[in-house]
Amino acid sequence: MNQKxxxxxxxxxxxxxPTKQRxxxxxxxFIRNKTFHFTVEKLEKExxxxxxxxxxxxxxxxxxxxxxxxxxxxxxxxxxxxSYYDTNIKSHHHFYDETTKxxxxxxxxxxxxxxxPTPPKGKKIKSFEVVxxxxx
Amino acid sequence: MNQKxxxxxxxxxxxxxPTKQRxxxxxxxFIRNKTFHFTVEKLEKExxxxxxxxxxxxxxxxxxxxxxxxxxxxxxxxxxxxSYYDTNIKSHHHFYDETTKxxxxxxxxxxxxxxxPTPPKGKKIKSFEVVxxxxx
DNA sequence: CTACTTGCAAAAGGTTTGCAACCGG
DNA sequence: CCGGTTGCAAACCTTTTGCAAGTAG
Numbered sequence: 001m002n003q004k005x006x007x008x009x010x011x012x013x014x015x016x017x018p019t020k021q022r023x024x025x026x027x028x029x030f031i032r033n034k035t036f037h038f039t040v041e042k043l044e045k046e047x048x049x050x051x052x053x054x055x056x057x058x059x060x061x062x063x064x065x066x067x068x069x070x071x072x073x074x075x076x077x078x079x080x081x082x083s084y085y086d087t088n089i090k091s092h093h094h095f096y097d098e099t100t101k102x103x104x105x106x107x108x109x110x111x112x113x114x115x116x117p118t119p120p121k122g123k124k125i126k127s128f129e130v131v132x133x134x135x136x
Numbered sequence: 137m138n139q140k141x142x143x144x145x146x147x148x149x150x151x152x153x154p155t156k157q158r159x160x161x162x163x164x165x166f167i168r169n170k171t172f173h174f175t176v177e178k179l180e181k182e183x184x185x186x187x188x189x190x191x192x193x194x195x196x197x198x199x200x201x202x203x204x205x206x207x208x209x210x211x212x213x214x215x216x217x218x219s220y221y222d223t224n225i226k227s228h229h230h231f232y233d234e235t236t237k238x239x240x241x242x243x244x245x246x247x248x249x250x251x252x253p254t255p256p257k258g259k260k261i262k263s264f265e266v267v268x269x270x271x272x
Numbered sequence: 273c274t275a276c277t278t279g280c281a282a283a284a285g286g287t288t289t290g291c292a293a294c295c296g297g
Numbered sequence: 298c299c300g301g302t303t304g305c306a307a308a309c310c311t312t313t314t315g316c317a318a319g320t321a322g
Contacts, residue, residue, distance in 0.1 A: 017321060019277060056279045061312065077213040077267055081286070082311070095255065098262065110253035117246035119231065119270045126234065128268040130249070131213055134259040153296060155302060192304045197287065217311070218286065
């Protein structure tokens with residue numbers, strides 16, 4: 001139950017009450033071997049596939065948003081009218097396969113920007129992301 | 137009327153019948169001094185602002201999609217659940233202002249990638265795009 | 273107890289679709 | 298004329314919201 005306690009602490013740290021639903025989602029999302037790319041729809045299926053504990057869609061939306069604000073998830077840029085999230089929050093980039101519409105991580109050091117633009121006055125750069133479109 | 141003929145030819149070239157609506161939209165989109173970033177909603181307001189010729193929303197959606205397929209428009213990546221298009225189809229990058237949700241072009245040579253990843257087997261890179269998120 | 277959360281269902285916002293009327297070639 | 302195109306309204310899909318009931322501290 002160390003993992004569970006770790007998650008509870010993580011939630012508390014961000015001012016999120018460790019409710020049953022949040023813990024369940026956090027376990028599902030953050031205890032994984034590799035990066036997970038998902039839409040709310042996909043996550044909902046994953047969470048509710050076993051006939052047991054159900055988490056309502058609204059709560060999944062709320063929670064994903066809360067996790068994103070807390071910095072535990074990252075929203076991915078796509079051209080689709082659906083939100084994609086990534087459990088890998090480190091700055092990294094993606095391949096977007098136009099044929100299969102799949103996203104794949106690109107190892108961070110495989111892309112190098114050696115020139116960044118000056119932001120408009122009064123603004124500063126928060127992050128940047130490269131999407132590389134691929135096809136057959 | 138040279139401009140108009142040019143547009144009619146452009147449409148025909150792509151197998152698009154030069155209808156009144158398509159010509160109107162093409163004139164509005166392609167005869168501009170500078171790049172235009174828009175959503176369908178914005179374009180619809182622009183097109184229908186003078187009480188005269190109205191183009192229905194569905195037709196605007198159809199036409200924007202057709203123009204995109206024909207390569208006359210480019211879809212822009214954002215995290216919002218709304219499609220953004222750009223009349224600048226050359227490879228270029230964007231600032232995405234998280235406060236105002238505005239997109240701005242970044243001059244092409246202000247960003248330089250000096251390392252691109254190898255695409256997965258059997259795929260090749262079609263294009264890449266950098267989005268730089270800025271905030272106050 | 274109190275404030276924060278959840279879940280449901282309804283509403284909203286953007287996009288797509290079915291189909292009859294219309295029009296370009 | 299014929300087949301592509303338009304316009305309308307309804308349908309769709311994802312996301313948000315209001316609110317009563319539930320729960321963590």
